[in-house]
Amino acid sequence: MADAFDVIVIGGGPAGYPAAIRTAQNGLTVACIDEWRNHDGSAAFGGTCLNAGCIPSKALLESTELYHRLREEFAVHGIRASGVELDLAAMQKRRADIVRKMTDGIAALFKAGGVTPLQGHGKLLPGKRVELTAHDGARRELTAKHVVLASGSAPIELAAAPFDGQRIIDSWDALELGAVPKRLGVIGAGVIGLELGSVWRRLGSEVIVLEALTEFLAAADQQLAREALRQLKRQGLDIRLGAKVTGAKVTGGGAGGGATGAVEVSYSDAKGEQRITVDTLIVAVGRRPFTRDLLAPGTGVALDERGFIVVDDHCRTGVEGVWAVGDCVRGPMLAHKGKEEGIMVADLIAGRYGEVNYRAIPSVIYTAPEIATVGASEEQVKASGRAYKVGVFPFLASGRARAMEATAGFVKLIAARDDDEILGVHIIGPLAGELIAEAVLAMEYSASSEDLQRTMHAHPTLSEAVHEAALAADKRSIDSINRP
């Protein structure tokens, strides 16, 4: 095997593997180095997203939502079910099978596309050389004209609640639990905390979510956040805001708590020191860039004060021929953001056009109802001083949402008063994560709300709610009462 490549990508997650595939599509030689190993020790491409993040969480969210709906919601459709039982082992096997098929799929794409897969640890040495340490410890040196760093991120550990892998666990462990905890604590009401809390709540856990901030989803549009909080509380998630965790102690049952152990969690809120006892505690307080042993001294690649690899708008590190993409660089930690960066860099390396529009990155929380946003919140637009208008359309007025028995939530569209440009779209409701795609495309094309108003939407579909929200921005909604 040749040890010199046009491009070496370090990291085979959703930022790295698309960079490798696009590089090969562009006719260059490329290797992708990845060190991921699953809990059973098996190596797999796909990174956090496929192995421990997006895909397994969505598999469990889908299964648990079906279980919940069958028990709680099917009766209203005239479907009566008795003897419904949870087979968690089968549910978890399905999750693991999906992950395996998807990660095998990347290996197959590499093979078909001409990407050289290399499993093991990659370390950038000065002069665009890369040291590869295979899982068996064998070392070799590779060279490349360009190196793309895509080393991803890792869960943040709280000093007050260190992981023990059994009772105090990270998001990966929380996806692979073999039993439903009776009492579950979640630290952090961010995307991951809310999704994992929802999964186990639907399976019967009593879930308490402790969030240090007093505002729920502080960065989101607050009208959307208020509705989300209302809906999630209604489902029985006990979300406590302004609750900063100060300690967690595993009690009883020997090391790690054992079968009879528990976790005593202390937190402070406006009323003072509080304490709860749970069986399992998920720490979901965010992720940090992962760059352990990635850069040898003298490479010239800089990290910022939070540990992110410093890059410009085109993911150049400042060292000629060295690029960085995905969770290890600034910007939202989202798989699709990393994917677009990986593709951009591969195209720039090949001398083609490449650009990422950082103003139109969709963000989805896969709770029920789903929460999806793109662009600016009303608070951000207000703060910018630009005059704006808002259109809101409730799913209560959507025929399709009624047919689906999924009328909670709304579509909110914000457009500029001066030139009618769409500035932000915020959706809470059924399949919001799919509906947001239309808003992303509209913003990508700098569309006006009138553009959406004049676009025909099939009836009856959920997408009509986006159409009607655009009409509502000019108080011309047909299917809802326009607000004065």
Ligand code: FAD
């Ligand atoms: P990663 O996916 O972390 O991949 C990096 C890879 O590089 C890993 O395989 C790692 O082992 C490898 N690596 C690191 N250093 C080296 C080295 N020196 N040598 C060799 N290999 C190395 N995002 C979404 O957009 N949608 C979601 O629904 C979503 N859900 C999530 C749910 C959970 C529970 C979690 C934890 C995350 C979720 N995310 C979601 C976030 C998403 O997983 C990340 O944004 C995404 O995986 C980042 O991609 P990446 O390629 O930058 O990094």
Ligand code: AMP
């Ligand atoms: P995200 O970054 O979206 O994954 O969300 C993580 C959440 O965890 C943020 O909303 C933080 O405010 C919250 N958080 C961080 N530290 C603590 C803590 N000690 N106690 C409670 N919540 C915390």
